[in-house]
Amino acid sequence: MGRRFDEMTMDELSELYGELEAKYKDYQNKGLHLDMSRGKPCTEQLDLSMGMLDGLSSHDFPTNVGGSDPRNYGGIDGIPEAKQLFAAMLGVSASDVIVGGNSSLTMMYDTLARAMLFGVVGSDVPWSKLPRVKFLCPSPGYDRHFAICEQLGIEMIVVDMLSDGPDMDAVESLVKTDETIKGIWCVPKYSNPEGITFSDDTVDRLARLETKAKDFRIMWDDAYTVHHLTEEPDELKNIFDACKAAGNPNRVFMFTSTSKVTFPGAGVAAMAASEANLTAIKKQLGIQTIGPDKLNQLRHVRFLKDMNTIHTHMQKHAKIIRPKFDTVQEVLQSELSDLGIASWSQPKGGYFISLNTLDGCAKAVVKMAAGAGVVLTGAGATFPYGKDPRDANIRIAPTFPPLEELEIAIHVLCLCVQLVSIKKLLGKEI
Amino acid sequence: MGRRFDEMTMDELSELYGELEAKYKDYQNKGLHLDMSRGKPCTEQLDLSMGMLDGLSSHDFPTNVGGSDPRNYGGIDGIPEAKQLFAAMLGVSASDVIVGGNSSLTMMYDTLARAMLFGVVGSDVPWSKLPRVKFLCPSPGYDRHFAICEQLGIEMIVVDMLSDGPDMDAVESLVKTDETIKGIWCVPKYSNPEGITFSDDTVDRLARLETKAKDFRIMWDDAYTVHHLTEEPDELKNIFDACKAAGNPNRVFMFTSTSKVTFPGAGVAAMAASEANLTAIKKQLGIQTIGPDKLNQLRHVRFLKDMNTIHTHMQKHAKIIRPKFDTVQEVLQSELSDLGIASWSQPKGGYFISLNTLDGCAKAVVKMAAGAGVVLTGAGATFPYGKDPRDANIRIAPTFPPLEELEIAIHVLCLCVQLVSIKKLLGKEI
Numbered sequence: 116m117g118r119r120f121d122e123m124t125m126d127e128l129s130e131l132y133g134e135l136e137a138k139y140k141d142y143q144n145k146g147l148h149l150d151m152s153r154g155k156p157c158t159e160q161l162d163l164s165m166g167m168l169d170g171l172s173s174h175d176f177p178t179n180v181g182g183s184d185p186r187n188y189g190g191i192d193g194i195p196e197a198k199q200l201f202a203a204m205l206g207v208s209a210s211d212v213i214v215g216g217n218s219s220l221t222m223m224y225d226t227l228a229r230a231m232l233f234g235v236v237g238s239d240v241p242w243s244k245l246p247r248v249k250f251l252c253p254s255p256g257y258d259r260h261f262a263i264c265e266q267l268g269i270e271m272i273v274v275d276m277l278s279d280g281p282d283m284d285a286v287e288s289l290v291k292t293d294e295t296i297k298g299i300w301c302v303p304k305y306s307n308p309e310g311i312t313f314s315d316d317t318v319d320r321l322a323r324l325e326t327k328a329k330d331f332r333i334m335w336d337d338a339y340t341v342h343h344l345t346e347e348p349d350e351l352k353n354i355f356d357a358c359k360a361a362g363n364p365n366r367v368f369m370f371t372s373t374s375k376v377t378f379p380g381a382g383v384a385a386m387a388a389s390e391a392n393l394t395a396i397k398k399q400l401g402i403q404t405i406g407p408d409k410l411n412q413l414r415h416v417r418f419l420k421d422m423n424t425i426h427t428h429m430q431k432h433a434k435i436i437r438p439k440f441d442t443v444q445e446v447l448q449s450e451l452s453d454l455g456i457a458s459w460s461q462p463k464g465g466y467f468i469s470l471n472t473l474d475g476c477a478k479a480v481v482k483m484a485a486g487a488g489v490v491l492t493g494a495g496a497t498f499p500y501g502k503d504p505r506d507a508n509i510r511i512a513p514t515f516p517p518l519e520e521l522e523i524a525i526h527v528l529c530l531c532v533q534l535v536s537i538k539k540l541l542g543k544e545i
Numbered sequence: 546m547g548r549r550f551d552e553m554t555m556d557e558l559s560e561l562y563g564e565l566e567a568k569y570k571d572y573q574n575k576g577l578h579l580d581m582s583r584g585k586p587c588t589e590q591l592d593l594s595m596g597m598l599d600g601l602s603s604h605d606f607p608t609n610v611g612g613s614d615p616r617n618y619g620g621i622d623g624i625p626e627a628k629q630l631f632a633a634m635l636g637v638s639a640s641d642v643i644v645g646g647n648s649s650l651t652m653m654y655d656t657l658a659r660a661m662l663f664g665v666v667g668s669d670v671p672w673s674k675l676p677r678v679k680f681l682c683p684s685p686g687y688d689r690h691f692a693i694c695e696q697l698g699i700e701m702i703v704v705d706m707l708s709d710g711p712d713m714d715a716v717e718s719l720v721k722t723d724e725t726i727k728g729i730w731c732v733p734k735y736s737n738p739e740g741i742t743f744s745d746d747t748v749d750r751l752a753r754l755e756t757k758a759k760d761f762r763i764m765w766d767d768a769y770t771v772h773h774l775t776e777e778p779d780e781l782k783n784i785f786d787a788c789k790a791a792g793n794p795n796r797v798f799m800f801t802s803t804s805k806v807t808f809p810g811a812g813v814a815a816m817a818a819s820e821a822n823l824t825a826i827k828k829q830l831g832i833q834t835i836g837p838d839k840l841n842q843l844r845h846v847r848f849l850k851d852m853n854t855i856h857t858h859m860q861k862h863a864k865i866i867r868p869k870f871d872t873v874q875e876v877l878q879s880e881l882s883d884l885g886i887a888s889w890s891q892p893k894g895g896y897f898i899s900l901n902t903l904d905g906c907a908k909a910v911v912k913m914a915a916g917a918g919v920v921l922t923g924a925g926a927t928f929p930y931g932k933d934p935r936d937a938n939i940r941i942a943p944t945f946p947p948l949e950e951l952e953i954a955i956h957v958l959c960l961c962v963q964l965v966s967i968k969k970l971l972g973k974e975i
């Protein structure tokens with residue numbers, strides 16, 4: 116390895132293709148079934164939180180939590196102890212927090228569904244009554260954010276992700292003149308899929324943004340806020356404070372959850388927003404629900420305790436998944452570096468590694484990998500409407516598979532990247 | 546006691562008023578603080594389910610439930626074992642069921658919110674795109690159903706509740722000609738607040754209903770399906786089968802929950818509907834959520850097991866709350882019978898007793914009771930928009946207060962009914 120493909124002759128490329136194709140066929144003959152498609156924790160990670168299940172038993176049960184029995188009805192915004200914990204995670208006050216059910220995705224969906232049905236603080240009419248509603252979608256980004264917009268009929272505008280966050284020049288110029296642009300999706304720390312953390316300047320520019328829409332909202336999905344992979348974690352500027360300081364306190368809805376801290380299926384989610392936002396939301400929530408599951412909140416509070424305990428717990432996660440990230444980096448490095456056909460992210464946290472192929476190759480690579488039994492996230496999934504304009508981005512989710520399977524899968528992936536790249540350089544149909 | 550008030554002379558009534566007023570003042574001087582406003586289980590009832598908390602520990606944990614690890618992501622419609630349990634409760638097949646989070650109210654709200662945003666199977670357009678959407682609201686009924694309609698901008702039409710369910714003559718004639726009527730709310734068994742169970746004929750007529758709207762839906766909130774108070778439980782005809790038999794399989798959305806079986810704040814809710822309905826709903830749910838809390842479903846399945854275990858468990862509930870219902874009946878009987886000023890329900894299950902005063906008296910009674918420290922559900926709450934056209938209905942929720950407090954509260958209530966009734970009969974301002 117080591118020679119750039121674009122410096123090789125056609126004959127050399129053809130010969131290499133033959134060699135690599137033989138290797139590919141060997142993998143095909145192995146009958147692999149490797150699923151790398153979902154960013155979910157592995158079994159060893161889930162085992163880290165088993166103690167939480169024992170933390171709330173009939174023998175050790177508090178019948179008075181925040182002044183009422185947590186088993187009964189009552190309380191729309193979570194138990195006080197859980198508000199305190201999530202406030203610490205998000206860098207806000209407990210009074211700025213609503214603690215919900217098991218899914219921050221649901222909180223985000225419901226927030227936008229309510230915006231469509233009723234509008235938000237500052238709206239003249241429900242968004243669904245407007246002829247068009249648009250959202251800025253820094254991309255590559257999180258497919259499930261985009262799916263929410265698509266289902267609700269919110270038009271998505273792609274904005275490039277740069278190394279320090281969304282292309283703010285583009286964001287500023289778009290929102291200044293177009294009042295149908297009602298918001299922007301952000302995964303500000305260890306972003307999905309690139310692992311980027313927004314710079315202080317990006318946070319400030321988002322907070323200060325001059326928007327034509329007077330009810331513009333930042334959907335701030337701080338999903339990976341404590342999910343560090345290294346000893347030198349990224350620092351994210353506090354957007355809640357920045358918005359307040361910029362005179363736009365109602366602009367941001369912050370979200371986080373313990374889905375990848377404790378159990379993805381049985382975690383706790385929370386959101387934070389200004390007092391005016393929360394007052395409006397709680398009034399609406401009071402019609403939608405009898406309140407969240409307070410017992411699961413209690414389990415979490417007892418198990419996670421405080422930020423120190425959370426950080427210690429997350430270090431245990433990192434110890435399990437860091438070798439997986441390292442393996443992906445090593446294989447990518449050994450198989451693809453200096454070939455001039457791919458680049459990839461080296462995140463310091465989060466759940467993904469983002470791989471970029473030559474333009475027009477990603478779909479073919481994913482298809483080819485599937486042909487050898489390696490299932491990757493669909494190419495294009497990281498862009499609105501599933502359409503990557505360059506057809507170049509592939510999301511790698513290293514956490515779930517066992518290390519040895521992961522290693523094989525990445526080898527297959529690298530092989531497919533090389534094969535498809537050669538085809539492209541040879542001018543063949545991909 | 547015992548003489549009808551309307552057979553007494555003005556002087557006799559005035560004299561009685563004086564006597565009763567003195568009693569009322571005695572109560573006022575006691576400084577009571579009795580809250581009878583919410584239909585929630587009491588502490589002893591909650592204690593019945595404490596064993597559930599111990600049923601899922603790290604020492605006894607199944608990592609394979611329905612083919613996957615219940616701690617992780619995956620599964621939009623609940624674990625197979627929970628579907629089976631709720632199918633038995635609702636009288637349908639497991640494949641007809643979606644098991645959700647901790648609140649059937651949320652499932653109902655979300656179902657109607659989705660109807661507004663996207664329509665239902667058979668809709669031409671989302672309901673929110675129509676100039677008007679109306680719902681039939683048999684009344685008195687459940688205030689939180691009505692609050693959902695009010696928030697979503699669905700106009701409510703009051704239909705009388707008769708002794709065997711909604712006034713079906715009225716229902717049939719309304720839905721036949723008005724295509725803006727998109728549905729009806731039903732609490733078909735031990736209804737809130739009257740404790741009525743729909744007759745077989747009512748169920749059949751609902752299933753067969755000729756509706757002008759082709760996307761008409763029955764919101765079937767079977768909240769009290771296993772909540773019997775006597776040894777002779779009411780039987781409710783299966784509307785799922787009836788709708789199928791009538792050629793209207795998509796008409797009904799059924800809901801139930803364990804809120805008043807295990808823990809109101811940490812129970813499990815479920816819905817059932819036709820295959821076409823469920824296919825549409827699951828597609829939408831897949832965007833809204835990463836799936837329900839499967840661990841809490843597991844806790845419930847292990848604790849509640851099957852219908853036999855549920856019935857035994859519910860008998861324990863009945864043993865606790867039956868004396869409270871009996872006390873209310875006894876006090877109402879001793880204080881108000883034969884006076885010609887009130888009538889009340891004698892439910893065989895559910896959570897409420899419904900009291901009807903003379904027309905125009907309910908609000909004043911509730912206010913007067915509050916003046917002596919007894920908080921009742923707001924008068925009018927059992928009607929759409931909080932407006933009881935007769936101002937006569939008061940909902941009594943006997944389960945939560947301790948028996949001795951309940952007894953005092955009902956005595957105060959009866960006193961207030963008498964006082965306000967005398968005022969009315971004397972032609973005084975109430």
